[in-house]
Amino acid sequence: MTKITPELVKEHGLSDSEYAKILGLMGREPSFVELGIFSVMWSEHCSYKSTRFHLKKLPTKAPWVIQGPGENAGVIDIGDGDACIFKMESHNHPSFIEPYQGAATGVGGIMRDVFTMGARPIAMMNALRFGEPSHPKTRHLVNGVVHGIGGYGNCMGVPTVGGEVNFHRSYNGNILVNAMCVGLARQDKIFLSAAKGAGNPVVYVGSKTGRDGIHGATMASAEFDDASEEKRPTVQVGDPFTEKLLLEACLELMATDAIIAIQDMGAAGLTSSSAEMGDKGGSGIELDLDKVPQREANMTAYEMMLSESQERMLAVLKPGREAEAEAIFRKWELDFAVIGITTDTSRLVVKHQGKTVADMPITALSDEAPVYERPFAERKPKAGDVAYDTSKPVLASLKTILASPDMASRRWVWEQYDHTVMADTVQVPGGDAAVVRVHGTKKGLAITTDVTPRYCRPDPFEGGKQAVAEAYRNITAVGALPLAVTDNLNYGNPQKPEIMWEIVAGIEGIGAACRALDFPVIGGNCSLYNETNGEGILPTPAIGGVGLMADVSKMATVAFKRSDDVVIVIGKTSGGSGGGHLGQSIYLREIESREEGGAPPVDLGLEKKHGDFVRGLIEQGRVDTVHDVSDGGLLVALAEMAMPRGIGASVGLAGLPDAIPFWFGEDQGRYVIAAPFAEAETIMAEARAATIAVAELGRTGGDALSLDDKSSVKIAALKDGFENWFPAFMSGEEIPVTN
C-alpha cells in the first residue's frame, strides 16, 4: 500500500482543503488509486471548478436545441428528422510539447465525442494560435500541428473545411489548438451516456490500454516509475486507422438497439468515462481491471484507471447482447471485453487481481467536486479613439496588410487537409463559412470558428460579444441561418484575479450575444492556465458556430462574379469620431506597429437586423456575392472579394473626410454585397426603408482595385503578397522526418 503523504496529495494537484473534503466524503483515507481518481475528476479539466459557476449564465435553450451542454456534444434539430451534433475542444498543452501527435490526438478526441453520440462526422474545423512568426519555435509548431491535423483527419476521411490561424507573441510559449467536429445523425438515433439500470454489462472497445499520458508528476513520484526505463512521455500517439474502424464499428452497433449508454474515453480515460456514465444514469459501476485489454505487461490499477490511451470507448449494453456486439467489433478487428457491470449502489468499485482497489461514491466525483467563485479584478475597458498618421498611402497599406501573417491566405494550411472527401463540401476553405451539404439533400450546414483575441484583452466583454457576432456574420454571409454555437474558452491562470476577470467578462459577453442573436451555446470546453513566462495568453474564447440553409444552390460566396455589379456596404462605418474604428485594428498593428485603443463595440440589435436583411437577400436568390467585414476593415474585404477571380472594382465614397479609418476601421455589423444594377437599386431602397445604413461604394470590373483619388493597384499584385506570405514563411522550415 502506498502511503498517502501530504507531498503525494500536492503532486496530485489537490489543495489542503480539497484533500480535507475528500477525507470527509470517504470517511477514511483514500487508497492510492482513489487519490488518483479524485485528482483527475477534481481537476480543472474535468470538473470546470473555476468556470462552472459562470458557465451557467450562458443561454443554452432554443426550440431547435435537442441536447445542450452536459453530454459529449450538443445536438440541434436541422429538420426532416435530421440532427446535427457538434463540439469543439482544445489540445493546447500536448500540441506544444509534440505538435504532430498533440494535434492529431486532439482531432481524434473530438471526433469520438461526436460519434459516441451516434453521429457520423461530416466536417472538421481547427482554430489555431501560434507565437510570433519570428519566434524560433513557431514554424516547427505550425508545421507539426497542420501536419498532425491533416494526418489524422485525412485518414478518417472527414473533410477539414476551415478554421483560423493567428500569430501573436502572447502564444510564444503556449500555442492553442482547438478542433471542432460536426456530425450528422437521425434524431431518433442519438446515443447518450447515462448508464441507467443495474446488472447491465459494461464493455470496453477499441485499442488496448497502455501507459499513455499518465500525469508526468505523479508518475515520477510514484513507486511504479521503473528507473531502468526511459522517462515516459506524457504525450499520446494517435492511431487514426483504429479510430476509423472504431467509428464504423460503433455506427454498426448503434444501428441495433443493444446499447444503453456509450461514451468515449477521453481525458482521464476509464475513470471519467465510468464515473460520468454512472453519475448520469444514477447507478453504480463495478470494474474488473483484469479484463481490460492491456498493451503492456504488469500495469497497475492506478495506471489503468488514469491511462489516456486513445481510440477507446466504454459502453453499457442491454444484458444478453454482448455476443452480438462482440461480433461487430471483431469484424472490425478491434478489442472487445466485458470489464464490468452496472449496480444499484451508486458507487464506483474497482477490482484488480482479486482485490478491491477503489470503492467510492460516484457523487463524490461529480456533484461534490469543488466549485470556486474565484475573486476577479475588473479593469475598465479602454475607450475612445486612437490617433493615426494621416499621410500613409492607402493602397500601399492595403498591400502590406494582405501580406501580413494574420491576414495572408491560409491556402498553405488548408491544401494539406482533405477538404473535399465525402463529396459534399459545397463551400471550400477561403470564404466566410464552410458549407457542407447534408448528404442526399439540398440542405447545407454552414460552419465557422471565430474570435478576435486582440479585442479581448482591452475589453473582454466586447471581445466575447464580438466573437459570437462574427460567427453569426460569417454564417449569415453564405446565406445560412445561425443556429447554435460551441465554445472553447482559452484563458490564462484563473487564480489571478485579472485573468479571472477576463474569463467572467468573456463569458458574459458571449452570453449577451448568444441571447440577442438567438444563437444558444450547446457545448464547449475550457482550457485554463495557458501562460507564456507567467503572462497569460490573449484571452481567446473561440466560438464554433453552425447554421443551416435550405438550398445550397442559393449559397453566396465572397468572390466578385461579374463586371458592373454595384458594390454596396451594409452597416455603418462611424467609429468613435465618425470615420471608422481604428482601435485594436489590424491597420494600427501592421502599419503603425501599435496595439492600442479599445475594441470596436458590437451593437447586437444591429447585428441581428443587418444579418436578417442580408440573409433574406441570399435566400430570395437576389444576391450571390457577400462578404462580412472583419479583420482589416472595408478595403481588405473588397480585396478579398476581388482576388479569387481577379475581378477588380472602382470604389469610393463622396465627401470622405478620413480615408484611413474609413477603409481600415473595424466597425462591426457590416457586410459588403455585389449585385447587378437593377437589383442593387431595389436592395438599397429596401435597406433605407428598413432604416439600415447602406452606401454604394462603386462598381466591379477591370483587373485593379481603384480608388476615387485615381490611385489603383493591380489585383494580381495584391494576390501575390496575399498568397505568398505563408509558403514563403514555411519554406524556412526543416522538414520533419516522418515515415
Added chain:
Amino acid sequence: MKSAVIVFPAANCDRDAQTALTQMTGKAPHMVWHQDSELPDVDLVVLPGGFSYGDYLRCGAMANQSNIMGAIKTHADKGGAVLGICNGFQVLTEAGLLPGALMRNAGLKFLCKPVALTVEETQSSFTRKYDKGQEIHIPIAHGEGNYYADENTLDRLEGEGRVVFRYRDNPNGSARDIAGILNEKRNVLGLMPHPERVVDDALGGIDGRGIFQSLIEALS
C-alpha cells in the same frame, strides 16, 4: 452497367464512389467487403480512394493482401473493367495489376486541390467520351501520388498509349507528369485524381462524369 465498390478498412472514399456510381448509372453498386472472396456479377469493379489500413507500411500494401484481391485479378484477367482511384491506384500497383509505384509527393506534403489534366488517350472504355487533348479539372487529395516507374516501363507506357491522364502543372513530382495509366489490356485504369468528387454541379465541377459516361457506354 453493373458495378461493385470494394470496402477496405479505412478506404474512406467508398461512399463517394457509391454515390457517384448511383447517380451516374441510376443503379446502386454492390458494396463488397474486402474479406469476401468472390465478386458479384458486375462489369466494373472500383477500388476507391482513402487510407486503407491507415496507409501504414506503404499505401495499398496491406489492402493488396485482402481476400478479395484474388477475385479482382480474375475479373481483370477475364477482361472485366477495374478502376482504381487514388488509394485504389496504389493498391493496383501493389498488386501488380498496373506497373510502377506511387511514392511520397516530391513536396512531402499531402495536397488537396483541383488540378488541370490533359486527356491523353480516348481509346479506352474509361475515356471515350472525352476529346483527345481535352483539359479537365479534377481534384487530387493525396500525400503519395508521385508516380514512379523505370525508364523502360515509362517508354513502354507512352509507346502503347497507356498514359491516359497527365498533369498540366505537376503537383507531386510524378514521372512524365503521369496522373493515370492503363494496363496492357486497357481494362484496368488507375489514377490519382478523384473523378467521383466532380460529378455534381454543386461541388464545383462535372469533369469527372466523362469517366463514368464512358464506362456506361462501353460496358452496357
Added chain:
Amino acid sequence: MKARVFITLKNGVLDPQGKAIGHALNGLGFGSVGEVRQGKVIDLELSGSDAEAAKADIKAMCEKLLANTVIEKYEIELK
C-alpha cells in the same frame, strides 16, 4: 528470437525525403553531410529458434508484404 529488417529505396530511385533531410541538415550548419537516404526498419519478435528457418520466413514476409520490390530492397539481420 529477434530480427531486424531494413527496407531502403533501390539505388537510382529518387528519395525526396532523404534529400530534404540532407538539405535541412546542411541548413542547420552540418556542412559535412553529403547524400542522405531514408528507409524503414522493422523489428520483429519471432517464436521458434531455428535461425535458418526464421531467415527464410522473413524473406518471404519481405517479398510478400514488407517491401515493394519495384522500388525497395531489403536486408535481414537476426539478433
Added chain:
Amino acid sequence: MKARVFITLKNGVLDPQGKAIGHALNGLGFGSVGEVRQGKVIDLELSGSDAEAAKADIKAMCEKLLANTVIEKYEIELK
C-alpha cells in the same frame, strides 16, 4: 564516411504501424511473428574521417532534427 542512424519509438509508446504490420503478417500465415515495431533508418554520407567527431555531430543532428526525442530514441552506427 558512412553512418546509419536508427530512430525508433521509445518503449511503451504506441506504434500503430508496427501493430498493423504484425496483424497483417499473422493474417498472411506467419504465425511465429510476435510484437512488431517500425522505425526509421537514415543513411548519411559524411565528409571528414574523425569517427568521434562524426558521432558527436550525428548525435547533435538527432537531437536537433532527426529524432523527435519526446517519443523517439536513436542509435548511431558508423560504418
